[in-house]
Each structure stands twice: as C-alpha cells, then as structure tokens.
Amino acid sequence: MGGTALSGALWLGLLWAGSGAGGSCQGKCCQGRDAACVGEGWREGGGYGTCYCDEGCRRAGDCCHDHGQACPAVPCVVGEWSHWSGCAEQCHPGLRVRRRYVQQEPKNGGEPCPALEEKAGCLEYLTYQGQDCGHEHVPAFITTSEYAKERKRRAASSLWPSDKEAPGYCVEFRTEWLSQRCALERRPYARWMQYLRQGHTVCVACQPPAMSAATRRCSGDGHNARGDKILHWEAIGNSQCQGTWKKIRQLEHCSCPLVHSFIFT
Template sequence: MRSDNDTNLDYIFYEFRIQRSVTIMDVSTNRCSCYRWITVTLLISLAMVLSVNASCRGLGKCCPGRDGSCKSPSISKPCYCDEFCTKSGDCCRDYDYFCRKQDCVMTYWSHWGECNGYCGRGRQSRKREVHIPAARGGEPCGKVKQTRGCYDEGPHCRRKEIASILPTYYKSYRHKPNIYSDEVKKERESYCIKYHLTYVSQFCSRDTPWFVMKAGDEICVECEDLAMDRQGRCQGSFPQTSDTWVGIATKNCFGMWRPEGKIIRGCQCGNNHGYDFLFV
C-alpha cells in the first residue's frame, strides 16, 4: 500500500502532467492560428499586387474597337483596355488616363494687338496658348498666332484724310469736252497750297516725275473744281497741319509735308515736273 505521502506525490505528478498537456495543446492551437493568419495576409497581399497590375499601364497597350485579348488579368475578374470597354463597362480603372484620346485644348484668342501701320495700312496679330496638348492620337493643336491687315486711325493721327496728288500734266485729261452732254457747268474757283516736303519714300525714285522729289523741296498743289467736295475743298488739303500724301498713278510713292499756312485763291500751279501737282 502507498502511504499518504506517496498518494499526495502521485496526485501532484498527475496534475502536472495534465497542465503540461493543456499547455502543449494551447501552443499548438495558437501556432495553427498564426499560420492561418499569415496565409490570409499573404493572399490579401497577392490580391492587392494583382489588382495593382490589373491596369492598362500594367498591360502596356490600348486596343481599338473590340478586342477580347486586350485584357489585364486580375484575381477577381479581368478588366479590358479596348475601346469597346466603354460600352460594356469593364474598363480598367486607368483606361481614361492611359488610353482615351486627348484632344488638344487651347485658350481663347487674345484681343487683336495694335496696328503697326502709321495712319495707314498695316498688320495686327493676336495669340493663344496650348492649355492641354494632344495625346494618344487626339485632335492636334491649331495655330497659336493669327495675323490680319488693318488700317491705323488712332488718336495720334491728326487727320483721317490723306491727300492724293497727281502731276499737273494730267490736267488736260480732266478737261476733255463731254460730247454726250450740252450742259454748261460753272466751275468753282481753284486754289493752291504750297508745301515743304519733310519725307519722301524710297519708292518714289522708281517713277517719273516722282523721282525728282526730295525732302526739303517746295511744291505747289492745286485744288480744281472737279476734285472739290460740296464744301468747296479737296481731300487732304489742310493749310495749317503737317500731313501725309500719296501719289496716284505710281507704285507706292508717298511722303509727308508741312504747309506754308495759307490758301492762295484763284491760283493755278505750273507744269514743272516733280514740283507742281493736283489734288485728286
């Protein structure tokens, strides 16, 4: 027979074995749970990697029309990068950014700039900028600059009228009799204005008699009845202000003059080539 002490010792050893077994089972259970958690975490990470790769950028191409092979693999379901996906609703999430055509977007035109002519014909331009450049075969950008003709009539122009002049030897063509009319017209009195040339363009040197004109010369310009308006004055015949003149029957001959400051009534200019002219 086992003494009481032996019985107590046996009981103590028995309890120790039971607790040890329970501890081992708990450790095993926790270890299994840990493995399971690691496995789930790896699967989630793999799914995230695959879902990141499920993109048109990851596929590396975009396809026209309907193309079943133009798809990016995914752990759930594939997504597509063809044009048909916009209708079927299964485009990859970066389709719009990576595949859709981007037409050029430009800013509005600016206002027209100042005319570069001085009290006459010139050019003016306006500009715009590229806001979003064309991409992936989109509509290309248009012009960024436009130019058009203009006529300068700014406040710096003292007069809007420009005198047009002809050599006086054209006077004979003005006074040919009208064989188809017996009407006798009373002519108004002519007047003259003398000018000092302050500028003569280089184009005047190409034609006769304009090549004679030089800056500093004094010329006489006559206003006849045929060139007068209803108020009895010729266009551009200002006796007090410097102004611009243009030659008729010539190629781009023009210049500027300064008047002596008075109108000579009942005057007729002579026939000196390059010095006597008619208002037109």
Template sequence: MTKTLRNISEYSILSQHIPLKVSTTPLPDYYYEEEPQFMYLEAPPTECYCDESCVALGDCCSDYTFVCPRRDCAVSSWGPWEGCVADDGICGIGVQQRTRYVTQKAERGGKECPPLKEMRTCYTQCPKRRSLDDITTVALLLDYRHNQTRSKMARDNIYWDLPSVHEKLKEATYYCVKYKIGWVNRNCWHKQFRTHLYRGNTICAECQPEATLHRSNSRCASDLDDGEQGFWKLIGPKSCNGMWTRIGRDDNCHCSQKHPDLDPFLLV
C-alpha cells in the first residue's frame, strides 16, 4: 500500500492544476478479505485561490482557466459636456465637465478604471453694459399714421439747421424692429388697437432718424437687444401698455415697405 501511494505522489505537478487525492473505500464485511480494495480520486480539502498570483504559487483552483481569469474595468463612452460654470458665478472664464460611468468593475487583479470625470476651461459671454442714458423703463409707441410728422417738423424747425444736428441727421438711418407682444393690459380695449396689440402678435416698430438725435447710440429710447423682454406703452389711449420680446432688427427699413404683413407702430 505504501508503494502505491508513493507512485501516486509522483503526480504532484499535475495536482497543482487538477488537485487529486487518493482514498480507499473498505468493502462490506460479507466480502472476502482477499478481494482487493477499490481506490478512487477526489479533490483535496486544501484551499485554492482564484487570483493572478495563484499560477506562480501553484495554488489555483481546478476551474481557474474558465472561471477565474482577471477582468479589466470597462467604462461607458463620454457623456455630453455640461454647461459652462463661470468662476464668478455670472460670466467670463469658467469650467465645464463631462462624465462617464463604470460598466464592469475590475476583478481578480484586472486593470483599474480610468478617470470618470473630465474638465476643461470655457467662457461665457458677458451681457453688454448699457450706458445710463440707454436705461429706460418703458418704450413709447405711436400710431403709424403719424410716420410723416417728424420729417415735416424738421423742415420748419431751426434746431435741425444746427451744424452738429444736421451732421448727425445725415448719418442716422431708419430701422425696423420686430417685437412679439406678451402680456397686455386689459385697458387696451380701443377698437383701433385691440386687433393689433394682443398676446402672441408680432408687430413692426419703426425707429426714425429724428427720434435718435438726442441719443448717444443712434437708437430709439428703450429699444432692447434681441431676445430681451421689456415694457411698452401706447401714446393716446389711457393705460394701454404691456410687455414684449425683441425678435430682430432690419436696417434701412420702413415698416410699411419691409414688413407690410405686420402691424406697424412708431418708436418715440
């Protein structure tokens, strides 16, 4: 029996990968004593391992090759860049970031996960600062039927003959601004205007050169920038006012010619 066990131990190298153990099973009492005993192989009770070092140390589990190989970390693709967060919280230089997430954790000595967050410098355009003379509360509107009044007054007023005024008037031009009407005061009930000044309607507001002579920026008073919201008031009817949003501007423009499909008004 000792010789048999010695022969079996010669398979120690094999047992490093497929651990074996020799054991005996006694026969029942009713068998003859001279009958040979059966022998079988079974896994040893020793501990085995499932990491990257077990191959070198010779203590891998028997199913290592198909159960225990190392697994590297896997991540998703980058998500979209988030909005720019300014350093001062308002505008200017800031940072923005994008992220990704882990789809498979590293196991058994696999490659660790790469960074999940990426950042870069960005810039947010600061709003234009208006001069004090351009900051007004309400834009005044006038019925478009008065669109020839200023040009007639200019010919009869000596003020327009002053060299400085005359020079500025030569450089000034007509321009049109499209505004979308928002909230409207319920006092705008006059039949002449309630079909033009109502929520959702887009109107054309014309700025004439004579209305810009007292301005330093060649714009009508209370004219906004595209996308801005502001207040308007109609001259004439009592308490006819509301809010609007600026859509766009056309230079060298008369509302009656450039936008005949829109309801026209004059910016005072």
C-alpha cells in the first residue's frame, strides 16, 4: 500500500509539472542572474525543488522545466561592417578603423555579441591638402593585400585618376629574417602577420597611391638592388614586426597564395 501511494504521488507530481504549473516560466523570463526569478517545481534536467527562469539558470543547471520553451535563447545580431575610416594620421604609419553596431541584444543566454570594432594598419601618401608625401619612407612598409581592395573602393588620389593609367607591378622577395613579434601577433587586425615565415617567398604589390607619381615606384621595392642585397621591411600596425628579405624578381603579376601576398603601403 505504501509503495502504491508513493507511486501515485510521483505520478501526480509529474502530471502537475506537465500541466505547466509548479515552477513554470510562462510570462516570467528575467535577465542576468536574478534570485527573485524563482519558482518551485520540476527542473529542466530532472529533480524537484527550487528552479529559476533567469538567464543564468542554464549555466547553473537549475532552470524550470519549461524554460527552453517559455524563454528561448535569442542570439546577438549585429549589422554589416562600416567602410574603413581613413588613416588616423597622414604620411605616417598608423591605424584605420571600421565598426558595426548591435541590432539585437542577446537574451536568455543566447550567443553573445562579437567584436564591434576592428583596426588595421595603413599609410596614406597624401596630406589633407592633397599634397604628395611619405615616399621617402625606409624601410619598406607592408600590409595585407586585403587593404588594396579598400584603396580601390575609396578611389585613388587626384594624382592617379584611374587604375588603368598606373596598373602597378609586383615584386617577389625571399624572407631572410623576421622578428618573433610577427608570429606572436594575436590582434584581429594584425593576424596576417602570422603568415610571414623565414625562408618563404612572398609577393608584394606596388599600386597607387603607394607608388610615387614621379618615379612610378614604391619605396623599399629593391629597384636596382642585386639579388644578394639585404633589404628591410616593417609591418604596418606593429612596428615590432619587422625583418629582412632579398629581392627575387619583379613581375607584372605575382601568383603567391593569398596568405603570402602583401602590398607596399
């Protein structure tokens, strides 16, 4: 008799929980970890007792049985990246920025928001008054080839009305040495530096506006340098990522993999 009564009580308890009563989260979904957002009933993972309907209950493992249905997780939603800004300072190596904004905040333990800002190295060769500058930079300054797309989008300076007039060229180098700071770089805008490796062949494109209007060359491209001459370079965005290379050849177009393709800046 005692066993039958206990089984009946358990069955009634399950029926009570299944009916949505006793610790239900219907109409009660709280943000963060809220001790007041509490009920008494069956928990989501089993067990009867105190349960919660706040966002922290999943981490704590004490959600009420209907939390998943009554308070579905809503992930963060962000918009598209803005266009890249110009360089922070003209004629000197610096940083550019792009941003995106939250369109929907996460709810009920949903996926958190990703980074909302990215930075990348850049170097502009025009003053705000439109004067050419910066081509005396030594050593060569380089950045990821992805920056070339942004330059085309923003349109070259008045010195270069169209890409057809100055298509540019590419130089192949063999890296001789590079600092350890390149491989240790973890910042999102500078991860491309991790692909620089000693002994590897890299392709570096010379395009407007890094190309001098007078010489039609990029500073540090090794023009007229013999193959055994050691040339120096530095990565835009991290002055501690630098090294040396030797020029292999100049081509109209290079065919290095994307991760080993860079541009003079």
